[in-house]
Amino acid sequence: MIAIPLERAAWDAAIIDLDGTLVDTLGDFSVALDRMLHDLGLPPIAPACVATMIGKGSEHLLRSVLKHVLTQTGQAQAAPEIDATVEALYARAWPSYQRHYAAINGQHAQLYPGALQGVQALHGAGLRLACLTNKPLAFARTLLAAKGLAPYFAQVFGGDSFAARKPDPLPLRKTCEALGSAPARTLVVGDSSNDAQAARAAGCPVVLVTYGYNHGQPARSVPADGYIDSLAELLPRSA
Ligand SMILES: O=C(O)COP(=O)(O)O
């Protein structure tokens, strides 16, 4: 049940998350990460495990994956030793991951059911739309274009667009500025605690989808103004 008004008059704009909200990118992440791990001489990682690590940007993802794999393989024992090994591998992991992700971006990713319809409905109702993701901006633009979403977004910002990332509220404040909308009249739609915490701190109403990643926790365990099973539920009632 949604606790905030869905009438279109309630909002001037919406800021929508990408991974886990618009597009199921777990396949892309898993393929690029496994190719990176192969380059480093390390074993692959289970997609279910990757799903718990998505949401705080690529740097966090790579460090989490390397730490997990090193722990699993017993290549490093004590925690400080693992952290040091992660940092030593990171300089090689980063360019490898970037190269592999760019090569397959969108190929193992699917729009969630109702995502396109929801975006089209909000756009059609006259809301200004931005996509704000912790994914690198170049990857986000390519993915939005590949999935037919790019034409609906007036603004797109990534994890490398501002000095901080979600859950910091700075990216949301900057995105509201770019859209020319007041935070209280800008709906945030996301899948994780990163989106909800950032929205609350920025003064934006926030709705979470129940099907995304959220670090392996149910979305409903995160304080938000509403929860939806599909973006198609965002159809404005008075449209
Ligand atoms: O790149 C990530 O970690 C996830 O990005 P998101 O902000 O679109 O969920």
Ligand SMILES: [Mg+2]
């Ligand atoms: Mg997300």
